[in-house]
Amino acid sequence: MTQTHSISTRTTSPGVTERAGARFARTLKPGAVITLSGIYGAGKTTFARGVALGLRVSARHVASPSFVLIKEFPVHTQGIRTLAHIDLWRLPRLTATDSHAIEEILKRPDGITLIEWGIKLPKRFQKYVSHSVNLKITGPTARTLIIHSLHSRKKTKRA
Ligand SMILES: Nc1ncnc2c1ncn2[C@@H]1O[C@H](COP(=O)(O)OP(=O)(O)OP(=O)(O)O)[C@@H](O)[C@H]1O
Numbered sequence: 135m136t137q138t139h140s141i142s143t144r145t146t147s148p149g150v151t152e153r154a155g156a157r158f159a160r161t162l163k164p165g166a167v168i169t170l171s172g173i174y175g176a177g178k179t180t181f182a183r184g185v186a187l188g189l190r191v192s193a194r195h196v197a198s199p200s201f202v203l204i205k206e207f208p209v210h211t212q213g214i215r216t217l218a219h220i221d222l223w224r225l226p227r228l229t230a231t232d233s234h235a236i237e238e239i240l241k242r243p244d245g246i247t248l249i250e251w252g253i254k255l256p257k258r259f260q261k262y263v264s265h266s267v268n269l270k271i272t273g274p275t276a277r278t279l280i281i282h283s284l285h286s287r288k289k290t291k292r293a
Pocket residue numbers: 145146147148149150151172173174175176177178179180181198250274275276277
């Protein structure tokens with residue numbers, strides 16, 4: 135998978151990170167898979183909440199899914215039917231059942247998938263990833279977000 139382009143944004147509050155997520159969401163096409171990386175408190179869930187807002191999912195439902203591996207929400211915009219929010223932190227390793235469930239979600243042509251702690255995504259699933267978002271803490275309320283857009287996963291998937 136080749137990187138096509140990157141956008142870097144600096145945010146100054148959780149609200150600004152959320153709005154960056156919402157703006158990003160409006161550029162997404164069905165089938166997008168986004169990995170979110172960055173240390174604890176970097177703002178992965180805050181950004182994910184913004185993506186949900188941008189897709190008109192009620193944001194109050196989007197918390198860190200620390201005790202749940204996968205949360206799913208219905209979406210009715212941009213030809214997208216579902217938003218799946220996956221947090222890989224909880225798992226020291228993925229069981230075969232977890233991997234199977236995750237791959238089925240990643241393959242959905244009409245879904246959007248957000249993966250927190252994407253760094254833990256097994257290598258064989260990288261081919262599904264369309265965007266990677268890296269969040270860095272640059273001050274008490276400052277964050278730098280780097281959004282990498284990767285080659286269309288559809289090409290990879292159907293090759
Ligand atoms: N500019 C900012 N953007 C995002 N969050 C910010 C910002 N400034 C301060 N914060 C605070 O940082 C924290 C970010 O928490 P969040 O749950 O989004 O991080 P996370 O990366 O998902 O962490 P974890 O790895 O524990 O799931 C919140 O407490 C939020 O209020």
